[in-house]
Amino acid sequence: MPHDHHDHSHEGMSPSGHPYRADQDGPLSYWQNMEIAVRELLIEKGVVTPEQVAAQIEAMDARTPANGAAVVARAWTDPAFRARLLEDGSAASREMGFDVGPMKLIAVENTEDVHNVIVCTLCSCYPRNLLGLPPDWYKSRAYRSRTVREPRKVLSEFGLDLPDDVTVRVHDSTADMRYIVVPARPEGTEGMDEATLATLVTRDSMIGTGVARLPNS
Amino acid sequence: MTDGRRWHDMGGDAAGPVPGDEHDFALWEKRVDALMILASGAGHFTVDGLRRALEDMGEKAFEEMTYYERWIASINQNLIEAGIYSIEELGAKMEEVSARGDTYGEAADAS
Amino acid sequence: MQADADFAPGARVRVRALMPPGHIRTPAYLRGHVGEVERVLGPFGNPEKLAYMLPADKQRLYRVRFRLADLWPDADAPTDTIDAEIYAHWLEPA
Numbered sequence: 142m143p144h145d146h147h148d149h150s151h152e153g154m155s156p157s158g159h160p161y162r163a164d165q166d167g168p169l170s171y172w173q174n175m176e177i178a179v180r181e182l183l184i185e186k187g188v189v190t191p192e193q194v195a196a197q198i199e200a201m202d203a204r205t206p207a208n209g210a211a212v213v214a215r216a217w218t219d220p221a222f223r224a225r226l227l228e229d230g231s232a233a234s235r236e237m238g239f240d241v242g243p244m245k246l247i248a249v250e251n252t253e254d255v256h257n258v259i260v261c262t263l264c265s266c267y268p269r270n271l272l273g274l275p276p277d278w279y280k281s282r283a284y285r286s287r288t289v290r291e292p293r294k295v296l297s298e299f300g301l302d303l304p305d306d307v308t309v310r311v312h313d314s315t316a317d318m319r320y321i322v323v324p325a326r327p328e329g330t331e332g333m334d335e336a337t338l339a340t341l342v343t344r345d346s347m348i349g350t351g352v353a354r355l356p357n358s
Numbered sequence: 359m360t361d362g363r364r365w366h367d368m369g370g371d372a373a374g375p376v377p378g379d380e381h382d383f384a385l386w387e388k389r390v391d392a393l394m395i396l397a398s399g400a401g402h403f404t405v406d407g408l409r410r411a412l413e414d415m416g417e418k419a420f421e422e423m424t425y426y427e428r429w430i431a432s433i434n435q436n437l438i439e440a441g442i443y444s445i446e447e448l449g450a451k452m453e454e455v456s457a458r459g460d461t462y463g464e465a466a467d468a469s
Numbered sequence: 470m471q472a473d474a475d476f477a478p479g480a481r482v483r484v485r486a487l488m489p490p491g492h493i494r495t496p497a498y499l500r501g502h503v504g505e506v507e508r509v510l511g512p513f514g515n516p517e518k519l520a521y522m523l524p525a526d527k528q529r530l531y532r533v534r535f536r537l538a539d540l541w542p543d544a545d546a547p548t549d550t551i552d553a554e555i556y557a558h559w560l561e562p563a
Contacts, residue, residue, distance in 0.1 A: 165461060165463030166462075166463055167462060170427075177462075179448070181455075183393065188400055188402065189397065193392075194393070197392035197395055198392050201391060202388075262370075274383060276380045277377065278377050280425060281376060281377050282371075282373050286368045287371075287373055290371075295376060
């Protein structure tokens with residue numbers, strides 16, 4: 142799972158046969174044992190194949206915040222696409238070629254007056270088809286508990302201090318929908334092409350705990 | 359909780375600062391995630407069933423087990439309930455896995 | 470898809486103040502509180518049935534917007550809001 146500022150390739154993480162040594166060499170834990178046992182039973186029972194498991198992990202590794210960033214950059218540069226994204230996030234993402242599966246996506250847009258932030262208080266629902274797997278803090282008790290009560294304090298811990306005249310809209314992913322924030326396009330980016338703009342779109346800016354990077358920062 | 363609110367339903371609770379640390383997922387964790395998607399996709403349980411068993415495991419499990427440790431426990435619970443394999447089959451398989459070696463690599467690669 | 474919805478966008482709704490055990494996707498912190506329907510979604514299978522592999526009825530899903538200040542006496546700022554998805558059977562007119 143790449144972190145912000147490190148959207149590099151998955152060195153050491155390819156499912157092709159040589160990766161993952163570090164975690165393979167530790168003592169076998171009870172739960173790792175259960176994973177192996179459950180997987181082998183599912184294979185023996187014909188529920189899954191080893192190839193399906195490998196393909197699923199490959200697809201998982203291919204889903205990174207770069208996907209979401211491409212969607213945001215398109216929305217910044219193409220007003221018609223932006224309108225379609227805000228109308229139906231899943232359809233607009235599919236239009237860009239991203240396999241969002243059955244995910245039902247709502248895109249919410251930051252403006253001068255509104256800042257959006259995403260949380261899941263009941264578990265850890267996350268737009269994984271566009272952003273990859275969620276970071277640990279997103280699943281933490283602190284983030285899940287406090288974001289719906291004191292969002293400004295939580296955002297401040299992420300280094301984001303919002304002025305009083307900006308309304309904070311918290312979105313609690315309680316049911317079937319998933320959310321992505323379309324951060325505000327930074328000033329000084331006029332004339333930049335879509336690919337360059339996408340490099341400014343951080344994972345956290347699409348969760349709402351950050352904003353897009355300024356050019357040359 | 360005497361008011362009936364369950365432990366996982368934590369929106370609005372007081373809590374400390376949001377932790378900043380992150381970790382990359384290990385192969386076994388990714389496999390757990392893949393098994394969830396594939397087995398639920400095959401219709402043997404639902405994402406709500408996954409959550410239901412996670413919730414029923416209680417707060418102690420949330421505090422003491424890692425995310426994917428809880429997931430494999432819940433996936434197993436749902437698969438047992440769905441009759442995909444028996445508890446006896448699982449017990450025998452886990453014994454077999456243990457006997458293969460002391461590390462995840464040794465135990466997983468012997469299949 | 471919204472023709473059979475009980476509540477239109479803008480409708481004032483109250484989340485039912487029940488606290489039964491079991492798998493429920495209506496957060497406790499919203500129960501008993503009043504908000505405004507932001508948009509109408511679904512219908513989707515009722516998670517309270519799906520969680521137990523029971524035949525699931527389809528429920529309309531509403532995105533309801535609450536004012537933080539209505540939920541918490543110590544709210545950060547009066548205009549801040551929380552949007553959450555609430556299934557129809559958890560809502561009543563307010």
